[in-house]
Amino acid sequence: MITTQKQIQSDRPKVPPPIIKRYLDYLFVECGLAGSTVSSYQRDLCRFWDTVNDLGLTASELGVDVVRQHLSRLRDEGLSVSSIARHLTSIRMLLRYLFSEKIILKDIVSLLDSPKKWRLVPDTLNYRDVHHILEAPEENAEFYPRDKAILELLYATGMRVSELVDLTLSRINFNVGYVRVIGKGRKERIVPVGSTALAATRNYIETQRKELARDESTEAVFLSRTGRPIDRSAVWRIVRKYTQHADVRKKVSPHTLRHSFATHLLQGGADLRVVQELLGHTDVSTTQIYTHVDDSRLKAVHRKFHPRQ
Incomplete structure (x- = not known):
């Protein structure tokens, strides 16, 4: 080797x-x-x-x-x-x-x-907390376009932070609305992207990325102040920064947004196998860690579907 x-x-x-x-x-x-x-x-x-x-x-x-x-x-x-x-x-x-x-x-x-x-995943966020974090970047902030795009893409796609920092320009299709994600074992998967995240990403690429890209051959989407591809620790710091700005009193990481992405899809009625494919899990049992639901939802489902109340 x-x-x-x-x-x-x-x-x-x-x-x-x-x-x-x-x-x-x-x-x-x-x-x-x-x-x-x-x-x-x-x-x-x-x-x-x-x-x-x-x-x-x-x-x-x-x-x-x-x-x-x-x-x-x-x-x-x-x-x-x-x-x-x-x-x-x-x-x-x-x-x-x-x-x-x-x-x-x-x-x-x-x-x-x-x-x-253990279920090695962070706690999930409710949608209100996610919304507050995604809206936390202020438009007059120095890295607003980049940071906004990072937050939106993490939640919109459920990408791992390692997949986000490895994302290249050629893997984003703005016309159809998807990204080609290269995951573990170099396996590729297609993940749809909503219009809000697409717009934020397009805005960043067409504005701030051009200013940051000192080497025109750089294909990485997200760049640091020096023009180099951003690293995972920097993404963690970005997520933590805007979690604090949003006054969300939890320890939130990029993986928390991935976890919330999966949990919110399942709570909305998405099929487990579809979520498995979007997350890039080889085994569906790995995806099942996201099927936990809160007590209020369990009670609501029970009331709706059980024949005797």
């Missing part, structure tokens, strides 16, 4: 933030773990801290929901259950250390079960 330079770089541990560095020193010096083992923990925990930073949190604010957000992110990136379980082991050990050092005040390790028992 040929190992690419990109793969080599991704396997190298990042420089850890101070609090992680302190913990790694503890593992190496006081616990006597081998350097290779400590490096493995460093890789896992630096990825976890990326999520913590993207959510705008500090160590003292860590909780179960943050860990689940991170595991959901790993799953969205295509990691296997066994790999996610390894990450969880690293995180559990860190949290136990932080609790012993009184950096976090609640021992949450016992609340973190095996990911095999």
